Amino acid sequence: MAKKEKCxxxxxxxxxxxxxxxxxxxxxxxxxxxxMSSISPGKFQQIVVGLTLALSGNPPSVLTGGQTVSEExxxxxxxxxxxxLLRISEEYKGKVTIEERDxxxxxxxxxxxxxxxxxxxxxxxxxxxxxxxxxxxxxxTSNIIEVRxxxxxxxxxxxxxxxxxxxxxxxxxxxxxxxMLTELKQKRYVLRYAEVRSGLFDIDYFYSPxxxxxxxxxxxxxxxxxxxxxxxxxxxxxxxxxxxxSGKISTEEYQTKRSELTSKYNRDVENTRARxxxxxxxxxxxxxxx
Numbered sequence: 147m148a149k150k151e152k153c154x155x156x157x158x159x160x161x162x163x164x165x166x167x168x169x170x171x172x173x174x175x176x177x178x179x180x181x182m183s184s185i186s187p188g189k190f191q192q193i194v195v196g197l198t199l200a201l202s203g204n205p206p207s208v209l210t211g212g213q214t215v216s217e218e219x220x221x222x223x224x225x226x227x228x229x230x231l232l233r234i235s236e237e238y239k240g241k242v243t244i245e246e247r248d249x250x251x252x253x254x255x256x257x258x259x260x261x262x263x264x265x266x267x268x269x270x271x272x273x274x275x276x277x278x279x280x281x282x283x284x285x286x287t288s289n290i291i292e293v294r295x296x297x298x299x300x301x302x303x304x305x306x307x308x309x310x311x312x313x314x315x316x317x318x319x320x321x322x323x324x325x326m327l328t329e330l331k332q333k334r335y336v337l338r339y340a341e342v343r344s345g346l347f348d349i350d351y352f353y354s355p356x357x358x359x360x361x362x363x364x365x366x367x368x369x370x371x372x373x374x375x376x377x378x379x380x381x382x383x384x385x386x387x388x389x390x391x392s393g394k395i396s397t398e399e400y401q402t403k404r405s406e407l408t409s410k411y412n413r414d415v416e417n418t419r420a421r422x423x424x425x426x427x428x429x430x431x432x433x434x435x436x
Contacts (some may be wrong), residue, residue, distance in 0.1 A: 316362025
């Protein structure tokens with residue numbers, strides 16, 4: 147039986163291997179170009195600013211050092227930004243507090259006159275503090291900003307333009323947002339005019355309305371605390387009354403202790419009301435879509 151002849155296959159030309167590698171590299175290159183075409187203004191601007199500073203030889207500031215090319219939703223992981231917020235908090239100690247929660251970074255403005263009585267008009271001191279905080283929050287992050295307004299338990303006056311505390315608290319939150327998008331934006335535009343004109347700073351991107359969520363909390367939270375304070379007061383008065391009726395304390399002791407309890411209750415109510423004349427700025431753990 148005749149042996150089968152082995153099939154001798156022709157080898158692939160060497161140039162074909164090189165051609166295949168070149169096509170693969172070209173495909174990778176065009177995929178890379180496509181990916182770069184969807185870069186967000188914030189990322190692009192951060193790259194431009196970073197390269198400019200590096201090539202100019204100017205030492206970066208604390209804030210610049212805190213920026214990264216990637217958009218990071220955790221403010222506490224941006225050392226420069228977080229440290230600057232803490233510095234402002236220290237400058238206005240007792241009036242500005244910074245707290246990390248699951249929801250995001252909470253900045254609370256309290257213990258000073260933020261609004262005119264019964265209105266949503268910001269005071270000069272409130273504008274000064276919000277201006278410093280806003281410049282850092284808005285220009286060095288791309289996070290969603292939630293602003294929460296509050297009102298105390300007392301109803302609005304009959305001549306007020308706000309029918310209820312819901313309207314008043316919502317107007318207060320919106321007032322802060324409007325200040326950032328108008329007065330603060332205009333001031334920062336003037337201060338960073340050269341960067342805006344040269345394209346190094348896109349002010350409309352960072353001071354964009356779609357970053358803000360104003361929320362009115364009304365008097366819900368303050369009423370919860372006041373009910374708890376009232377329940378404790380009623381319990382103490384009831385116990386005191388029982389001691390008096392059972393003869394454990396004299397009439398003079400009863401009247402003195404009752405007066406002390408009432409004074410303490412009134413102080414607690416006023417202190418609680420004061421704490422809820424506040425504004426919360428929440429830097430959410432999320433960024434807007436690119």
